[in-house]
Amino acid sequence: SQTIHQWPATLVQPVGSPLSLECTVEGTSNPNLYWYRQAAGRGLQLLFYSVGIGQISSEVPQNLSASRPQDRQFILSSKKLLLSDSGFYLCAWSDPRRGGSYNEQFFGPGTRLTVL
Amino acid sequence: QKEVEQNSGPLSVPEGAIASLNCTYSDRGSQSFFWYRQYSGKSPELIMSIYSNGDKEDGRFTAQLNKASQYVSLLIRDSQPSDSATYLCAVSLRGGSGGYQKVTFGIGTKLQVIP
Numbered sequence: 001s002q003t004i005h006q007w008p009a010t011l012v013q014p015v016g017s018p019l020s021l022e023c024t025v026e027g028t029s030n031p032n033l034y035w036y037r038q039a040a041g042r043g044l045q046l047l048f049y050s051v052g053i054g055q056i057s058s059e060v061p062q063n064l065s066a067s068r069p070q071d072r073q074f075i076l077s078s079k080k081l082l083l084s085d086s087g088f089y090l091c092a093w094s095d096p097r098r099g100g101s102y103n104e105q106f107f108g109p110g111t112r113l114t115v116l
Numbered sequence: 117q118k119e120v121e122q123n124s125g126p127l128s129v130p131e132g133a134i135a136s137l138n139c140t141y142s143d144r145g146s147q148s149f150f151w152y153r154q155y156s157g158k159s160p161e162l163i164m165s166i167y168s169n170g171d172k173e174d175g176r177f178t179a180q181l182n183k184a185s186q187y188v189s190l191l192i193r194d195s196q197p198s199d200s201a202t203y204l205c206a207v208s209l210r211g212g213s214g215g216y217q218k219v220t221f222g223i224g225t226k227l228q229v230i231p
Contacts, residue, residue, distance in 0.1 A: 044160070044204070044221040090159055103148055103208045103217045107159040 002027035004108040006091050012114045019064075019078040021111050023091030026072065031093040033074040034105060035066055038088040050074060051096065086115045119143065120207050122222035130230050135192040137225050139205030142186070147217070148208035149181055149188045154224065155201045164190060195229045202226045 003026045013019060025031050035047040046059045048066035056066050063082060067075045074091055089112075092105040121140045129135045137151075148167050152160035166172045166179040166188065178191040188207075192199055202224040208217045 043223040046218065103219055104150065104162055104165055105206075105219055106162060107152075110159040112157075 002093070002106065004091060004093055004106060006089075006108040006111055008111060009109065010112045010114075012116060013081050014116055015083055016080050019076070019081055019085070019113070021076040021089055021091075021113075023074040023076075023108055024072055025093045028093070028095060029071060030096065031072065032096050032103075033068065034092040034094075035074065035076050036090040036092065036107075038090060040087070044090070047076070081115045083115050086113055088112050118222075119209070119220045120205055120222040122205050122225050124223055125226040126228050127225055128228045128230055129195050131195060131197060133195050135195045135199065135227055135229070137190040137192075137203050137205075137227065139188045139190075139207075139222055140186055141188070141205075141207045141220075143207070143209050144183075144186065146183075146186075146207045146209055148219075149179070150206040150208075150219070151177075151179060151190045152204040152206060152221075153201045154204055160204055192227075195227075197229045197231050200227055200229045 006023050033050045036044045037047055038044050047064060048056055048058055050056050050068045053068050053071055064078050088110050090110045091108040094103050094105045119142050150162060151164040153163050154160045164174060164177055164179040166181045169181050169183050172179045176193045180189045204224040205222040206219050208219050
């Protein structure tokens with residue numbers, strides 16, 4: 001079975017500090033990978049998605065970036081955090097072999113980031 | 117107009133009752149529809165997927181889809197206090213490549229099941 005991991009689980013960072021969040025998937029190969037942010041009282045916002053190693057698409061221009069150095073590894077980064085970056089960061093995966101319409105996404109446990 | 121709309125609630129139902137959660141979407145070309153359950157402080161968990169008009173049942177859960185009305189709902193029979201959570205409606209829209217289709221989420225409806 002497939003498992004998705006995220007770390008750290010919680011993070012408190014000062015404004016202007018860098019950020020690195022990591023996500024790994026086990027039990028599958030060539031997954032589509034996603035980074036979402038869920039701010040308090042708001043819906044899930046897609047930040048980045050990736051259909052393969054080194055292939056990153058950004059949905060929202062901001063001070064965040066993503067990288068996919070390995071097939072099942074997805075990293076979210078920032079050089080300088082803003083207060084508005086606080087939120088619940090979720091990594092998700094889907095199986096592209098299921099066909100484009102069957103885009104079931106499965107979420108990791110998330111990282112709760114507080115920027116002070 | 118929001119792409120996926122849900123009433124944020126809270127929706128309160130007594131234990132044992134049927135909870136009815138509703139969602140509307142704006143893109144008529146939407147092809148796939150999902151319901152996620154999210155407990156407070158936790159990540160969303162996929163509980164139902166539905167792709168064609170009609171009803172789909174899984175245990176105490178029934179998803180209903182009406183593409184003509186652009187409406188999808190989730191019924192929870194015999195509601196239990198453990199069903200208390202936020203339920204997110206998600207819709208897969210057209211576009212993308214490489215097996216990717218964008219999924220847009222509603223803000224979620226908070227369900228409270230009262231013992």
